[in-house]
Each structure stands twice: as structure tokens, then as C-alpha cells.
Amino acid sequence: MSLPKDFLDKMQELLQDEYDLFIKSYEQEKSLGLRLNLLKTDKDHFIKINHMHLTPIPWVLEGFFYQQADRPGKHPYHEAGVYYIQEPSAMSVGTFVGALPGERVLDLCAAPGGKSTHLASQLQNDGLLVTNEIYPQRAKILSQNIERMGVKNAVVLNESPQTLAKHFPSFFDRIVVDAPCSGEGMFRKDEVAQEEWSLDNVLNCASRQADILEEAATMLRPGGRMVYSTCTFAPEENEQAIASFIERHPEFKIESVDSYEGFSEGRVEWSGYEMEEIKRTYRLWPHRVHGEGHYVAVLKKMEDPEVREPKRQFVKPLKDKKKLAPYLEFAKETFINVPSGDYVLFGDQLYIVPSGMLSFDGLKVVRAGWHLGTMKKNRFEPSHALALSLNQADVKHSISLAADSEEIATYLRGGTLPFEGEKGWYLICVDGYSLGWAKLANHMLKNHYPKGLRWN
Numbered sequence: 001m002s003l004p005k006d007f008l009d010k011m012q013e014l015l016q017d018e019y020d021l022f023i024k025s026y027e028q029e030k031s032l033g034l035r036l037n038l039l040k041t042d043k044d045h046f047i048k049i050n051h052m053h054l055t056p057i058p059w060v061l062e063g064f065f066y067q068q069a070d071r072p073g074k075h076p077y078h079e080a081g082v083y084y085i086q087e088p089s090a091m092s093v094g095t096f097v098g099a100l101p102g103e104r105v106l107d108l109c110a111a112p113g114g115k116s117t118h119l120a121s122q123l124q125n126d127g128l129l130v131t132n133e134i135y136p137q138r139a140k141i142l143s144q145n146i147e148r149m150g151v152k153n154a155v156v157l158n159e160s161p162q163t164l165a166k167h168f169p170s171f172f173d174r175i176v177v178d179a180p181c182s183g184e185g186m187f188r189k190d191e192v193a194q195e196e197w198s199l200d201n202v203l204n205c206a207s208r209q210a211d212i213l214e215e216a217a218t219m220l221r222p223g224g225r226m227v228y229s230t231c232t233f234a235p236e237e238n239e240q241a242i243a244s245f246i247e248r249h250p251e252f253k254i255e256s257v258d259s260y261e262g263f264s265e266g267r268v269e270w271s272g273y274e275m276e277e278i279k280r281t282y283r284l285w286p287h288r289v290h291g292e293g294h295y296v297a298v299l300k301k302m303e304d305p306e307v308r309e310p311k312r313q314f315v316k317p318l319k320d321k322k323k324l325a326p327y328l329e330f331a332k333e334t335f336i337n338v339p340s341g342d343y344v345l346f347g348d349q350l351y352i353v354p355s356g357m358l359s360f361d362g363l364k365v366v367r368a369g370w371h372l373g374t375m376k377k378n379r380f381e382p383s384h385a386l387a388l389s390l391n392q393a394d395v396k397h398s399i400s401l402a403a404d405s406e407e408i409a410t411y412l413r414g415g416t417l418p419f420e421g422e423k424g425w426y427l428i429c430v431d432g433y434s435l436g437w438a439k440l441a442n443h444m445l446k447n448h449y450p451k452g453l454r455w456n
Ligand SMILES: C[S@@+](CC[C@H](N)C(=O)[O-])C[C@H]1O[C@@H](n2cnc3c(N)ncnc32)[C@H](O)[C@@H]1O
Pocket: 090, 108, 109, 110, 111, 112, 113, 114, 115, 116, 133, 134, 135, 138, 160, 161, 178, 179, 180, 181, 208, 212
């Protein structure tokens, strides 16, 4: 690996005695991690059925290191959203956010969805997760990951932070700013990050981060928590970004949060200010933890009795229940208990909107909440997202196949399966984890696993 010379010179100057240890970390294999999706599985149960070589990641209750040979991305459990493959250091961000069921949470720079799916797991489908990505193609990938993990209470948006700030003033209890950065901490994983790196780019990133933090600050309610993170070592994007933000915003303070073995304090001497509190931020160094480089700061906005709740326009749910008739018929035939909530139609796509969501007017919406399916002329076709979000106990008809069975491979390849039973929609599961739909007619289960996801 040939790292940029300016980068190496800068790191040597910053790290001095520690530099040799730091550089040696580039000769080591990168650590691999996965995080269980607590919307779909219980940790104890997964450990019992697990086939991989997993060891716990100390800073994430449901996080594990795995070994290359485990190949968790090539397993039916991955398709069923039982876990999310995520760089181990990056999982610390979710731990520091610590979202609680019922809260309103924003992930401002969210694609491909590592932090968002962690937050969704914490929220347990109770509360509102607004997850946003500025680039349309990346927003699509984010939305697919939200779908795969079976999240019901997430709205996926494709907006700039500026537009969101106008829409959601003082609205969120927690905000994550996992900022676009110069990616120095990812050089071991990602060659593009090395190629795109320059001293100028570090400064450009720092200026963009300052802009994003300003917008995020206006969206946090007084008393709320904001977590800022990067995967870079550059002080301009870390200690300096946070210290100058705190200087501009006396209504914020840096929170003290529990540390973990190997995490290092933020460096006051790199911050450009005499701000001791910078020590409460964290650096994860690749030579001190099993993970890539990361920086995390937890900020709290002070309570302010003067701030009045602004007038808000909430989503207007569908009033004309006659329009729902085909769905309600499907629901009666399929579910044991028909789910309740506020319905909205986007064209012919039916959703249940998470409660407390503000109006969608003026926003680019990729996913308006829990995607139920498509309203066809006289019938309803359930979505793949709906299948992934259900449990076997939610539906009248389901079939669970073993992960290593020929039938599950046939299903994932798009094949039909012979079956005897009542006609209708069947939830296909792998070892009890929902995976997709099939429709039974003439003793055959017709495959409804999405074409774009099928295995070759
Ligand atoms: C570090 S990545 C996010 C990773 C993500 N949080 C995860 O855990 O999977 C930063 C994201 O910010 C997006 N981004 C780039 N420019 C932006 C801007 N000006 N405002 C907001 N987001 C931006 C990038 O497209 C990228 O998806």
C-alpha cells in the first residue's frame, strides 16, 4: 500500500512517538464486523443457531467480529436482514447515540445505512426515524437496506441538509451527523479514499462539515443529543470542527459518555482552542482497537424554556377508506391481526406513515414509511418490504425452510416449490426469519422474491 506522502508527513508530525505503531497497523488485516438486527432476532437465540466464528465487539452489545471465511454476505440470513455487515469502529456511533423507543431520530448523512439500521434496531419500530441521503443513487441503496432490515418506522429522504433544516426546526430528539469526510481512517479498506485524498480536500471537507453541523443544530430540539462522527484522522475535520462549532454555539456542550478499552481521548492541542472538553470526544485508532480510524463527539443542546414549539404541519393520512378496500381484503386473508396506523398513498404505493411525521410537502421522498404494497386495479400486491418486516406469528400462512436446504436455495433463485395448502399469500422464512412472499395456487408456490435480488 503506498499512502500519500503529504498524509504520512502530517501523521508523523501529529503522532510523533506513536507514529511507528500507527504505520504498522497498515500491515495488519482489517477487522470484519457484523451487527445483529434486533428487529429480527434475539441475540441469545442467534448465538445458539450461529454457524460463524464470532467474537463479541466490546463497544456494541449486538456486534461481532467475524472471519473472512465465514462470508456472512453470502447467506440466506443476510437476505433476511438478520444482520448488517458493518465496520466495527463505525458501530460505536450507534452505541453513543443510544436512541430510545418513541423518540424522533434523524440520520442526516445516512447512505448506505450502517448507522440508520443500528438506530432502527434501537427504536424497535416505536418512534420515528428520518434517514436522509443527498445523492439519489445512494439514497436508493439506503432505502434497500432499510427494507432488508424490516424497518417499519423509517422515512427515507433524498434532500440537502439545508432543505431539511427549513422543514424540521427544533424537531428531533437525536441527530446523527456521520459527515462526508476525507476518509483517512478507511485507507486500509478503500483505495478510492486514498486516491481522492489531498491536503486541500481535507480543508474542503472541513468547510462542508461546518455547514452540515449548522443545519443539524437547528433541527435538534433543546435538550436533544447530536452525535458527530467521521472516519478520518485529520484534526481539521474532528477536534477543530467540534471546537469551532461549540465556540459558535454556546447552547451546546460536549457530553461525557462511557468509554471502552482502546478508545482514546480527543486531543485538545489539535483543536485550535483551549477547550478541555474536547477530551470528552473519542478517537478510535487502528493501532489501539480492532477496527478502522474513527472520531466521535456527543453533543447536547441545552434545555431552553424560551423556545416555543413551532407550528407544525403533520402528514395528512388517507381519509377515503374505500380506496383501501383491496388492501383490507388482502390484510383480512393474510394477517392474524390487521396492523393499524395512518395510511398514505404515493401514486399506487401504499404506506403506513410513522406517527408524528411532518408533512411530506416539498420533500423528495424515497420511502414514506412502512411500505405495504401496490394498489392494483382490483387487488393488492404486497411488497417485499412488508414480508421482511413481518414475523411468522403475524400471518396465517407461512413456511419456514432450513438455511442449508435445497428449497431455500431454489426460493432465492426464483424457483417455484410444490406445496399443499389453502390458496393465498405465504410468508417464506429461513429458520423462522421472514425472507419474502410466495403465492399458492394449483399446488405450487409461485415465487415473489424480487427479480433484482435473486441468486444466480
Ligand atoms: C460517511 S458517509 C455516511 C455513512 C453512513 N452513515 C453509514 O453508516 O452507512 C457520508 C454520507 O454523506 C453524504 N454527503 C455528501 N455530501 C453531503 C452534503 N453536502 N450534505 C449531506 N450529506 C452529504 C455522502 O453521499 C455519504 O453518503
